[in-house]
Amino acid sequence: MNIPLLRRTLLASASAVLLMGSLLSPAQAQNKVVLRVSTPAVPDDWHAKMWTVFKDNLEQSAPGEFDVQINLNASLFKQGTEPAAMARGNLELSSISAFDIAKLVPEFSLFTAGYVIRDPAHQQKVFNGPIGAEMFKTVAEKMDVTPLSTVYLGTRQVNLREVRNVKTPADLKGVKLRMPGTKEWLFLGEALGATATPLAFGEVYLGLKTGTIDGQDNPLPSVRAAKFYEVTKQIVMTSHLVDGIFIAISNKAWGAMNAAQKQKVTAAAQAASTYNNDNRLKEEGQLVEFFKQQGLQVTTPDVDAFRKSVQATYQNSDYAKVWPKGLLERVNQTK
Ligand code: KDO
Numbered sequence: 001m002n003i004p005l006l007r008r009t010l011l012a013s014a015s016a017v018l019l020m021g022s023l024l025s026p027a028q029a030q031n032k033v034v035l036r037v038s039t040p041a042v043p044d045d046w047h048a049k050m051w052t053v054f055k056d057n058l059e060q061s062a063p064g065e066f067d068v069q070i071n072l073n074a075s076l077f078k079q080g081t082e083p084a085a086m087a088r089g090n091l092e093l094s095s096i097s098a099f100d101i102a103k104l105v106p107e108f109s110l111f112t113a114g115y116v117i118r119d120p121a122h123q124q125k126v127f128n129g130p131i132g133a134e135m136f137k138t139v140a141e142k143m144d145v146t147p148l149s150t151v152y153l154g155t156r157q158v159n160l161r162e163v164r165n166v167k168t169p170a171d172l173k174g175v176k177l178r179m180p181g182t183k184e185w186l187f188l189g190e191a192l193g194a195t196a197t198p199l200a201f202g203e204v205y206l207g208l209k210t211g212t213i214d215g216q217d218n219p220l221p222s223v224r225a226a227k228f229y230e231v232t233k234q235i236v237m238t239s240h241l242v243d244g245i246f247i248a249i250s251n252k253a254w255g256a257m258n259a260a261q262k263q264k265v266t267a268a269a270q271a272a273s274t275y276n277n278d279n280r281l282k283e284e285g286q287l288v289e290f291f292k293q294q295g296l297q298v299t300t301p302d303v304d305a306f307r308k309s310v311q312a313t314y315q316n317s318d319y320a321k322v323w324p325k326g327l328l329e330r331v332n333q334t335k
Contacts (some may be wrong), residue, residue, distance in 0.1 A: 030064070032064065032065060032066060032067040033065060033066045033067065033253075033256075033257070033261070034066075034067045034069065034092070035066055035067065035068045035069065035092045035093050035249075035253065035265075036069045036071065036076065036091050036092050036093065037051050037054075037068065037069065037070045037071060037091075037092070037093045037094065038071045038074070038075075038076035038077040038082050038085070038091055038093075038094050039051070039071070039072060039074070039082075039094060039095055040073065040074040040078075040079040040200070040201045040202065041072055041073075041095075042072065042073060042222075042225050042226050043072050043073070044225040045221060045222055045225035045226070046221060046225075046275070046276040046279045046280045046283070047095055047151055047153060047245065047276050047280075048072050048225075049275070049276075049279075050151070050272040050273065050275050050276040051068070051070045051072075051272065052070065053268075053271055053272045053275040054068065054247075054268045054269060054271065054272035055068035055070065055268075057267065057268040057271040057272070058264060058265065058268040061264040061267065061268065062261065062264050065261070066265075068093075073202065074200070074201070074202055076091070077090075077091060077094075078200065079180065079200050079201050079202070080099075080100055080180065080181065080182060082094035082096060082100070083096055083100050083101075083103075083104070083143055083145055083248075086144070086145045086248070086249075086250035087143060087144040087145065087250065087251075089250060089252045091250065092249060092250050092252075092253040093247070093248070093249050093250075093253075094247075094248060095151055095245040095246065095247050095248070096145070096147075096245060096246050096248050097153075097243075097244075097245050097246075098111035098112045098243075098244060099112050099180065099182055099184045099185050100182075101139055101143065101246075102184050103182060103184070104142050104143050105135075105138055105139055105142050105143065106319075106322040107135075107138075107322050107323055107324050107327070108135060108139070109184055109319040109322070109323070110319075110323045110327060110328060110331070111244070112184045112185075112187075112188060112241075112319075113188075113310075113311075113314040113319065114188055114191060114192070114240040114241050114306075114307075114310035114311070114314070115240060115241075115306075115307045115310050115311055116314075116328070116331060117241075117242040117244070117331070118242065119155075119242060120152045120155075120242060120277065120281060122242070122334065122335075123150065123152060123242055123244050124150060124152070124277075125334050125335070126331055126334050127150040127244065127246075128150065129334060131327070131330060131331060131334065132150065136246075139248075140251065144250065144251045144252075145248040145249065145250055145251060146248060146249050146250075146251055146254045147246040147247070147248045148246075148247045148248065148249060148265070148266050148269035148270075149246070149247045149266075149269040149270045149272070149273040150244055150246055150273060151244060151245045151246065151247060151272075151273045151276050151277065152242075152243075152244060152273075152276065152277045152280055152281065153219055153222075153243040153244055153245050153280075154218075154219020154220060154221050154222060154243060154280055154284055155219055155220075155239045155241070155242050155243065155284065156217045156218060156219055156238075156239070156240055156241040156243050157217065157218070157219070157220060157223075157235050157236065157237050157238055157239065157240075158172070158177070158192065158194075158215060158217050158235070158236040158238050158240075159215055159216050159217065159218065159223055159228055159229075159232050159234070159235050159236075160175070160214060160215040160232060160233065160234040160235075160236065161208055161211065161213075161214050161215055161231070161232050161233065162214070162233055162234070163233050163234045163297055164234065164236075166236045166299065166301050167301050167302045167305065168193070168301065168302055168305040168306065168309070169191075169192055169193025169305070169306060169309045169310070170193060171193070171301075172192055172193035172194040173193055173194075174194075174195060175193075175194045175195060175214045175215055176194070176195050176197045176212075176213045176214040176215070177189045177192065177194035177195065177196055177197065177213070177214065177215050177216065177217065178196075178197050178198075178199045178204055178207055178208075178213040178215065178216040178217075179196045179197065179198060179199075179216075179217070180198070180199075180200070180201065181198035181199065181200065182198075184319075185198070186198060187317070187319070188240070188241065188310075189217070190313075191309070191310045191313040191314065192217075192238065192240060192306070192310065193309070194215075197213055199213065201226070204216050204226065204228065205226060205227065205228060205230075205231060208228060208231040208232055209231040215232070216228065216232075217238075217240070217241075219243060219280075219284065220235070220283075220284050220287040220288070220291070221280050221283050221284060221287065223235070223287075223291070224283070224287055224290065224291075229291055229294050229296055230294075232296065233295075233296060233297065234296060234297045234298075234299060235288075235291055235296055235297070235298045235299070236299055236300075236301055237288075237298065237299065237300045237301070237303075238301055238303065238306050239303060240306060240310060247269040247272060247273060249265065249269075
């Protein structure tokens, strides 16, 4: 090759490298594994803060190896659309609910049913034991996402705009109770005796303020973090769902990792859920007092009446027809 030609070839390949560099994000240019997180959680809630724990934990165990990008307030993907985004390869991580899963894995609706999981400890035992292992395997196969750890979202309570005497489901008749917008969620709202109204989490505050809805249901820490107590007057302690979400990673991202990376990401997910679970449980125990100080009435209904009615509604529904034989009994027997 003559010298001018060699020089031109070298220059061309150097500019190709430069061009590639400018098309890549800084993290990609440094060969970091990019992990985009999307969640509807508000910054002050524990399941939002847990992602910083995840990121820090990974930075400690694998310095410079991962670039964890945290997007809160559903700013990257709308609530409930995260599993599809992960399956398409547009998102690596999220915390997905039993309701998100039940859309694609119908038998998972067992965990959307009210009064099935007894308490936070029962939840951890169920999902960290053989039942969880079986269910998560199906989730990975059918949804193309791999659950890594179980996060206690809290125990859901009914939170009303105006004070009402609520003892049994009949007392919620006609109440426009906001639920997230899928049929499994709406079914839970109807099972509680209310008129379920779909709305995304980010719109609930305004809905309560303006009166387009009469109430909403969420665990107490989320009522505090999203400031729903500012625009409501009562919390009815129905304790109808010991709610869980699952830190899950897209199979595309998971499959691209080596064994050491997988182990570190799993450990980080576990550290994040432990942080959330400990703090949320502690706060849940203190919040009744806080809400009373804020001027709310916190009332206790006939929880047995709610339990019996909600359980019967699920047992008689099409949901129960797809629950694998014996699964409910196994869940009940998990101690
Ligand atoms: C909600 O919209 O009520 C809900 O509690 C449902 C959960 O599955 C989860 O999406 C949660 O919102 C968000 O993370 C906001 O806390």
